[in-house]
Amino acid sequence: xxxxxxxxxxxxxxxxxxxxxxxxxxxxxxxxxxxxxxxxxxxxxxxxxxxxxxxxxxxxxxxxxxxxxxxxxxxxxxxxxxxxxxxxxxxxxxxxxxxxxxxxxxxxxxxxxxxx
Numbered sequence: 236x237x238x239x240x241x242x243x244x245x246x247x248x249x250x251x252x253x254x255x256x257x258x259x260x261x262x263x264x265x266x267x268x269x270x271x272x273x274x275x276x277x278x279x280x281x282x283x284x285x286x287x288x289x290x291x292x293x294x295x296x297x298x299x300x301x302x303x304x305x306x307x308x309x310x311x312x313x314x315x316x317x318x319x320x321x322x323x324x325x326x327x328x329x330x331x332x333x334x335x336x337x338x339x340x341x342x343x344x345x346x347x348x349x350x351x
Contacts (some may be wrong), residue, residue, distance in 0.1 A: 238251070238254065238297065238302060238335070238336065238337045239243070240336060241297050242336075247336065249335045249336075249337060250293060253335065254295050254302065254331060254335060254337070255293045255295060257330055257331055257334050257335060258293045258295070258304055258306065258327050258330070258331060259271055259293050260330075261326050261327045261329075261330035261331070262292075262306055262308060262323055262326070262327060263309050263327050264292070264326060265319065265323045266314075266322070267284075267310055267311050267314035267315075267318070267319035267322075268308055268309070268310065268311070268319065268323065269308075269309040269310065269311050269350045270294025270308070270309050270310060270350075271291065271293065271306075271307065271308060271309070272292050272307040272309050272347035272348060273291035273292055273307070286341060292306065292307045292308065293305070293306055293307075294307075298341075300338060300342045301337070301338040301339055301340035302331070302337055302338070302339055302340065303339075303340050303341045303342075303343070304327060304328075304331065304339060304341070304342045304343070305343045305345065306323065306327065306342065306343065306344050306345065307345045307347050308323070308344060308345070308346055308347065309346075309347060309349070309350055310346050310348075310349050310350075311349070311350060311351075312349050312350060312351045314348055320345075320346070322342045323344055324342040324344060324345045327339075327342050
């Protein structure tokens with residue numbers, strides 16, 4: 236799903252892979268995030284993803300005039316999950332909107348695991 240929008244100079248198309256990477260890198264910048272999680276649908280096993288697979292812990296869905304972002308994260312033990320989630324939502328929304336120019340409607344955070 237590519238996102239398209241128009242400016243006074245022409246049309247812009249942003250590939251879904253670009254938005255996935257922007258959201259993944261923005262998430263890893265937040266304090267308290269150990270990594271992105273990829274959940275195997277067959278057995279419910281949660282796997283810590285490296286920097287090369289950041290998009291696996293992110294899902295992007297197109298809404299009417301914006302996109303919705305789902306993040307699957309692994310949080311550091313001893314950190315306030317609510318504080319991490321609030322910071323993560325603000326950071327990801329800001330980065331996607333300012334780097335790609337696409338409006339973000341919702342950012343949903345799912346904490347899949349806690350690591351020491």
